[in-house]
Amino acid sequence: MSLAQQFGFLDEYAKKEIRRTSLKAVAIPGYQVPYSSREMPMGRGFGTGGLQLTLALIGEGEVLKVIDQGSDDSVNAVNLRAFIEMTCPGVGTTRVTGEADLIQSRHRIPEKPLREDQLLVLQVPYPDPLVVVEASEEKRKQLHGEADYSRLLVKLYEDIVKFDEITISHRYPTRINDHYVIDPSPIPRWDVPKLHMSKALVLLGAGREKKIYAVPPYTKAEPLAFEDKPFRVEAFLDERGRRRACARCGCDSSFLDEYVDSNSGHQVYRCSDADWCDEQLTRRSAPEVING
Amino acid sequence: MAYVAIKGGGQAIEGSKAVLEYLRTRQGECAQPLQADTIQNQLRLLHGRVLSEGGVYHPRLASLAIKQAQGDSLEAAFILRAYRSTVPRLAETDLLDTRNMRITRRISSAFKDIPGGQMLGATTDYHLRLMRMELLNESPERFRAVSGEWFKDLNVDEIPDTFPKVLQQLRRDGLLAPLDEQRAQQTPFDITREPMIFPVPRSAALATLARGEQGSLLAIAYSNMRGYGDVHPTVAELRVGYLPVFLPHPITGKPMEIGEVELTECEVVAMYEADEEGGKPLFTLGYGACFGHNEVKAISMAILDRSLQNGVQHGPGNPSEDPEFVLLHVDGIESMGFCTHYKMPHYVTFQSDMDRLRATQAKQSQEQGE
Amino acid sequence: MLEVSAIWTAQVQQQNYRALLDAISHPGWVKSILHQAGSPASTAVLATLLDAEVSLADPEGLLEAADWPLLQASTAAPEEADYILCMGSKAAQFQPRLGSLPSPEQSATLIICVDSLHEGELKISLEGPGVNGNADCAIAGLHPDWLSQREDWVCGYPLGVDLLLVDDSAVLALPRTTRVEVV
Numbered sequence: 001m002s003l004a005q006q007f008g009f010l011d012e013y014a015k016k017e018i019r020r021t022s023l024k025a026v027a028i029p030g031y032q033v034p035y036s037s038r039e040m041p042m043g044r045g046f047g048t049g050g051l052q053l054t055l056a057l058i059g060e061g062e063v064l065k066v067i068d069q070g071s072d073d074s075v076n077a078v079n080l081r082a083f084i085e086m087t088c089p090g091v092g093t094t095r096v097t098g099e100a101d102l103i104q105s106r107h108r109i110p111e112k113p114l115r116e117d118q119l120l121v122l123q124v125p126y127p128d129p130l131v132v133v134e135a136s137e138e139k140r141k142q143l144h145g146e147a148d149y150s151r152l153l154v155k156l157y158e159d160i161v162k163f164d165e166i167t168i169s170h171r172y173p174t175r176i177n178d179h180y181v182i183d184p185s186p187i188p189r190w191d192v193p194k195l196h197m198s199k200a201l202v203l204l205g206a207g208r209e210k211k212i213y214a215v216p217p218y219t220k221a222e223p224l225a226f227e228d229k230p231f232r233v234e235a236f237l238d239e240r241g242r243r244r245a246c247a248r249c250g251c252d253s254s255f256l257d258e259y260v261d262s263n264s265g266h267q268v269y270r271c272s273d274a275d276w277c278d279e280q281l282t283r284r285s286a287p288e289v290i291n292g
Numbered sequence: 293m294a295y296v297a298i299k300g301g302g303q304a305i306e307g308s309k310a311v312l313e314y315l316r317t318r319q320g321e322c323a324q325p326l327q328a329d330t331i332q333n334q335l336r337l338l339h340g341r342v343l344s345e346g347g348v349y350h351p352r353l354a355s356l357a358i359k360q361a362q363g364d365s366l367e368a369a370f371i372l373r374a375y376r377s378t379v380p381r382l383a384e385t386d387l388l389d390t391r392n393m394r395i396t397r398r399i400s401s402a403f404k405d406i407p408g409g410q411m412l413g414a415t416t417d418y419h420l421r422l423m424r425m426e427l428l429n430e431s432p433e434r435f436r437a438v439s440g441e442w443f444k445d446l447n448v449d450e451i452p453d454t455f456p457k458v459l460q461q462l463r464r465d466g467l468l469a470p471l472d473e474q475r476a477q478q479t480p481f482d483i484t485r486e487p488m489i490f491p492v493p494r495s496a497a498l499a500t501l502a503r504g505e506q507g508s509l510l511a512i513a514y515s516n517m518r519g520y521g522d523v524h525p526t527v528a529e530l531r532v533g534y535l536p537v538f539l540p541h542p543i544t545g546k547p548m549e550i551g552e553v554e555l556t557e558c559e560v561v562a563m564y565e566a567d568e569e570g571g572k573p574l575f576t577l578g579y580g581a582c583f584g585h586n587e588v589k590a591i592s593m594a595i596l597d598r599s600l601q602n603g604v605q606h607g608p609g610n611p612s613e614d615p616e617f618v619l620l621h622v623d624g625i626e627s628m629g630f631c632t633h634y635k636m637p638h639y640v641t642f643q644s645d646m647d648r649l650r651a652t653q654a655k656q657s658q659e660q661g662e
Numbered sequence: 663m664l665e666v667s668a669i670w671t672a673q674v675q676q677q678n679y680r681a682l683l684d685a686i687s688h689p690g691w692v693k694s695i696l697h698q699a700g701s702p703a704s705t706a707v708l709a710t711l712l713d714a715e716v717s718l719a720d721p722e723g724l725l726e727a728a729d730w731p732l733l734q735a736s737t738a739a740p741e742e743a744d745y746i747l748c749m750g751s752k753a754a755q756f757q758p759r760l761g762s763l764p765s766p767e768q769s770a771t772l773i774i775c776v777d778s779l780h781e782g783e784l785k786i787s788l789e790g791p792g793v794n795g796n797a798d799c800a801i802a803g804l805h806p807d808w809l810s811q812r813e814d815w816v817c818g819y820p821l822g823v824d825l826l827l828v829d830d831s832a833v834l835a836l837p838r839t840t841r842v843e844v845v
Binding site: 210 | 378490
């Protein structure tokens with residue numbers, strides 16, 4: 001008894017539903033379109049929503065990049081890529097952002113600006129930014145329809161009163177095309193501005209919560225903020241207030257991962273986006289910058 | 293160095309597979325691999341649970357899933373469910389009537405005697421939970437002899453195939469609403485094809501509960517039993533047996549039996565309610581059914597069906613009456629998937645968390661310094 | 663041109679889906695649709711999107727009878743349908759579903775057959791999500807009333823309809839968010 005293998009694992013009806021849903025998602029930017037979401041052979045929460053989108057999107061001859069935490073070598077990225085390679089013969093894979101037609105990612109948007117002919121699929125654990133203020137989905141759908149985000153703004157304001165800072169670190173609520181506020185998936189704040197007027201289409205898939213939504217190209221994507229408390233990305237400043245640089249490639253304009261060097265016991269910073277880091281390294285062949 | 297830990301993911305996955313396979317086989321030289329038939333028969337209750345939570349009645353593959361998952365019922369149900377995504381749907385059965393069940397056990401706690409009689413069948417309900425030490429070293433001969441001799445003294449012709457339903461009596465006596473034949477003809481909501489947008493019809497709730505994870509169903513139903521709710525059920529009938537499945541013949545269109553599924557069905561009667569259209573007050577009903585022999589699940593489901601109907605009618609007064617709360621949290625494949633996903637790397641989001649905490653801390657020390 | 667029946671294959675449908683996705687992501691882009699010789703591109707669009715889960719209205723009887731069973735879609739009145747196949751030269755005689763505030767996706771998608779998406783008497787300029795600045799299009803065979811009717815249908819955003827204009831070989835999309843100006 002063998003697992004019947006068809007291109008893209010899913011049966012064609014499942015793909016059609018995802019395709020119809022994704023077109024609606026693009027037509028109503030930021031709106032979470034419900035779909036039935038089939039079970040995949042990996043855990044709910046491991047990117048099944050993104051994976052279903054990728055399987056419905058991809059065709060022979062296309063080149064795919066899969067990233068998790070900015071790295072193509074992270075266990076989950078390896079696992080998803082291997083599954084797609086197994087079920088989609090004729091699809092190429094790459095680690096180079098610029099070579100990919102389609103990029104599936106968890107938690108990061110590549111540093112290298114995407115092009116019009118590229119497409120980004122983001123894996124989403126929690127699709128609805130309103131869930132923190134309203135537990136009932138039925139009520140949330142009404143609030144979204146009316147673009148009523150007053151309770152979310154109150155929540156942000158309470159943060160400021162309490163901490164004098166907006167404490168949301170990632171999954172930053174972002175308003176799309178002046179109407180729907182989305183959870184942009186657990187990307188850091190660093191990546192949120194990349195959604196604004198992006199040249200590439202961004203599709204977001206939540207498999208467990210059974211929703212697909214989109215940020216179309218050339219569309220406004222504005223993080224919620226207040227005039228006196230603007231939205232701020234991660235700072236990466238050292239003790240003297242200088243921007244830290246990647247210890248490997250020297251780049252001082254990328255999102256950094258922080259490690260404790262097991263030999264020296266010091267904190268080390270390196271680019272989170274592995275391909276970006278490689279590219280900077282080749283371009284500059286910069287000397288090791290030791291973190292002070 | 294620490295930061296290379298993220299690399300070499302592929303190798304790590306291969307290694308992890310290998311060690312898992314080692315653990316499956318480590319019993320030693322005289323070990324016998326588990327046979328699918330052994331799992332289906334000797335672990336029949338686990339097997340039934342996986343069939344039910346997996347949502348595909350495929351006994352052989354359910355056994356394989358249990359073997360592969362090394363006995364983890366969530367994981368096994370998951371493997372079965374993922375298999376379902378790859379197979380097309382060829383046909384739909386008409387409504388199946390559980391009055392036609394070939395019964396192996398049926399009881400009612402509402403009446404001392406019921407038409408057809410109580411039939412205790414296989415249950416551990418009245419067994420003392422004492423260790424049967426002799427099973428630790430069971431002789432294969434004795435083991436085979438038990439089943440070999442089982443039918444010897446039974447007059448099979450005397451055992452009725454089916455029994456009338458207890459609810460029929462209650463309906464006849466006007467204590468319960470008559471069967472709504474018209475509603476029975478409606479196409480049920482298909483949770484595998486349509487996204488649930490709340491409010492959902494009762495059929496969507498029943499389908500979700502039928503595939504639900506046993507422990508989750510039990511926990512929420514138990515909350516209702518204990519006091520976060522007031523269903524106060526009486527088990528009108530609990531039946532276990534085999535339900536014949538009919539499909540229309542491809543040429544003649546006449547229904548023909550294509551096999552049977554093992555099923556547990558529970559009907560609970562709950563407190564009566566006034567009729568909104570001025571009729572007599574009537575008992576209310578809760579319904580539960582699942583693949584396999586699983587009475588805890590069927591009873592829990594029947595209670596939840598009742599509590600959810602209460603919630604729909606009067607507004608949810610507690611968690612077990614809230615359709616979103618119950619239906620979005622009982623699926624084992626979804627909840628265990630999301631639970632395990634927290635083990636995946638979350639370096640990036642944690643980096644952002646640290647950034648916010650440091651900024652907030654810095655602000656506070658600045659203020660305190662002023 | 664393709665062999666007869668290729669539009670029903672998974673491979674062609676995947677490619678046509680991507681053309682549709684490109685089109686709806688970039689209102690104003692004219693994307694080629696792989697289609698059968700002698701059969702309109704609109705049939706290939708329908709084949710890509712429809713199955714037994716959705717309904718189609720064909721008030722003008724544009725679809726070949728033989729294609730209905732292949733599509734598997736149920737038939738519905740235009741007021742009820744998920745998808746509506748329309749003739750561009752004739753103004754709409756129906757009120758499509760616009761969705762609801764909590765569920766705006768429960769609205770119709772209109773597939774409108776026009777003569778040409780490359781040149782024509784109707785010159786329009788587009789603005790909105792997906793359009794970098796603005797996009798100019800020239801269309802032949804679209805009754806001007808369509809645009810004013812569309813205005814009525816999409817003015818209550820997020821409610822609205824999405825249009826797929828299809829000529830003999832290509833598609834151009836006007837999702838509900840696109841602002842259209844006749845120039």
